[in-house]
Amino acid sequence: MQSISPKYDSATVWLHAALATGVVVQLVLSAVMHVPAGPGLGVRDWHREAFEIHARVGLFLTEVIALHWLWSCLPFSRPGVARLFPWLKRSNRTILLQEFKDLFRGHAPSSRDFSPLAGTVHGLGLSGVTGGAIGGVITMSAISPARRFHAASFTGWRFGISPWATQFGLS
Secondary structure (H helix, E strand, O other): OOOOOOOOOOOHHHHHHHHHHHHHHHHHHHHHHHOOOOOOOOOOOOOHHHHHHHHHHHHHHHHHHHHHHHHHHOOOOOOOHHHHHHHHHHHHHHHHHHHHHHHOOOOOOOOOOOOHHHHHHHHHHHHHHHHHHHHHHHHHOOOOOHHHHHHHHHHHHHHHHHHHHHHHHHH
């Protein structure tokens, strides 16, 4: 009897679980936090504590994102980085377009096979949280000048919207 390899390897599953959990925690924290006026300034309340937790979870999540990209790019990972960007191959674009049309007709892609539509949603989601993490790291770094700090904050905020869209897309 021939064994069938699973659709996803265990490292991908665990990285995805950590990433999804961390993103949900970050979204909840960002909905209730207040950014303090500066170090040592402002009122210490639970909104400020939410900000502090958001910063710490964000650093952990940045490491998970980096590991996820690293693992996805390795040749033995399943499904691999090619599944995150299926539209790069012409043959997948026609399947992706058909799956998108089927989705509007109320038919979801099969969960047994690799779906270019699901890969696209995951690839865009991982790219979005990567952008948010980069913006967050630049914002939290003390070495960035004021202009870059504000640009990074705005970039992090804009990319921070993408996980909400990804969650909607996965629903």
